[in-house]
Amino acid sequence: GQQLNQSPQSMFIQEGEDVSMNCTSSSIFNTWLWYKQDPGEGPVLLIALYKAGELTSNGRLTAQFGITRKDSFLNISASIPSDVGIYFCAGLNTGTASKLTFGTGTRLQVTL
Amino acid sequence: NAGVTQTPKFRILKIGQSMTLQCAQDMNHNYMYWYRQDPGMGLKLIYYSVGAGITDKGEVPNGYNVSRSTTEDFPLRLELAAPSQTSVYFCASRGRGQGLNNEQFFGPGTRLTVL
Numbered sequence: 138g139q140q141l142n143q144s145p146q147s148m149f150i151q152e153g154e155d156v157s158m159n160c161t162s163s164s165i166f167n168t169w170l171w172y173k174q175d176p177g178e179g180p181v182l183l184i185a186l187y188k189a190g191e192l193t194s195n196g197r198l199t200a201q202f203g204i205t206r207k208d209s210f211l212n213i214s215a216s217i218p219s220d221v222g223i224y225f226c227a228g229l230n231t232g233t234a235s236k237l238t239f240g241t242g243t244r245l246q247v248t249l
Numbered sequence: 250n251a252g253v254t255q256t257p258k259f260r261i262l263k264i265g266q267s268m269t270l271q272c273a274q275d276m277n278h279n280y281m282y283w284y285r286q287d288p289g290m291g292l293k294l295i296y297y298s299v300g301a302g303i304t305d306k307g308e309v310p311n312g313y314n315v316s317r318s319t320t321e322d323f324p325l326r327l328e329l330a331a332p333s334q335t336s337v338y339f340c341a342s343r344g345r346g347q348g349l350n351n352e353q354f355f356g357p358g359t360r361l362t363v364l
Contacts, residue, residue, distance in 0.1 A: 140291055170352055179253075179339050179355030180292070187347055225291055234299050235280055235343055236307065237353060239291035 141226055141240035149246045156213040158224060158243040166228030169202050169209040170237070174223045183224075184211070216247050250275050253356035255340050261362045262330040270325040270359050272340030280343040281323040282307075282353065283315065285336040292339060298323055330363045337361070 143160045150156055160169070168187055172180035184195050186202035186209060193200055199212045209226055226240040256271045274281065279300045284292040284307075294307030298317040312334060314326040323342075327334060338359045344351040 168347075172355075177358075179341075179357050182349060182352050182354070185347070185349055185352050234297055234305070235353070236282070236294055236297060237292075239293075241291050242289075 141228060141238060143224075143226055143240040143243050145243060146241070147244040147246070149248060150216055152216060152218060152247055152249050154216055156216055156220070156245060157210065158212075158245075159208060159210045160226030160228075160240045161208045162228055162238075163207070165206040166230055166238075167206065168229045168231065169200070170227045170229070171198075171200050171209070171211050172225045172227060174225060174242075176222075180225055213245075216245075218247050218249065221245060221247050252276065253340055253342055253354050255338075255356035255359050257359060258357070259360045261364060262327075263364060264330060264332065266330050267326070267328050268330070268361075270327075270338055270340075270361075272323045272325065272356060273321050274323075274340075274342040274354075275321065276342060276344065276354070277320060278342035278344045278354075279320070280353075281317065282341045282343075283313070283323070283325045284339045284341065285309065285334075286339060286358075287336050295325065295338075327361075332363050335361060335363045 141162045171184045174180045184200040191202040197214045201210045223242045227237040253274045282297045283295040296315040298304045340356045341353040343353045
């Protein structure tokens with residue numbers, strides 16, 4: 138089964154720094170989602186993207202739907218300690234019961 | 250709304266035992282899903298349902314069964330537990346349409362160990 142490739146796999150950053158991560162696929166999706174997972178919890182939806190080229194923000198988070206429909210990017214500005222966790226991208230195509238294909242995850246750790 | 254609830258939170262099974270993981274949602278969502286997450290990996294789809302009485306296989310269905318007799322509940326059954334089924338299991342539900350309120354919401358997970 139397909140999984141989306143995310144990079145980097147993990148990153149250590151200092152509090153206050155900006156963070157960028159991306160997600161790539163060999164096939165096209167018409168919706169991209171970004172989730173965050175805290176230890177011992179289920180994923181929580183952060184941002185949803187529905188249109189190629191779309192740029193969407195949610196607080197300090199900004200995500201973009203790649204123009205080729207095969208990639209997406211997530212940026213976190215001015216990171217804080219509670220940003221620690223694993224970030225997953227997920228792609229879906231309508232008409233497929235909205236089944237998600239998940240990325241491999243980016244683990245973010247923030248140092249003070 | 251309680252959202253998506255899962256029970257139990259933790260379980261240890263012996264090889265060959267059976268169990269049912271429970272999942273319920275109170276958002277009147279039509280779509281429900283079961284995923285497993287192995288250590289350091291993303292989530293893989295086991296089974297899904299587009300409505301009461303309708304279920305279908307996902308990417309990794311072997312060793313599992315599901316039923317959907319009501320809109321609210323979507324239990325996952327392991328008939329003969331194997332060590333390869335040691336994982337964290339997540340249930341999710343989704344409404345219709347687009348938007349943050351309609352995309353897949355996840356439960357807190359059930360951590361299963363098979364020894």
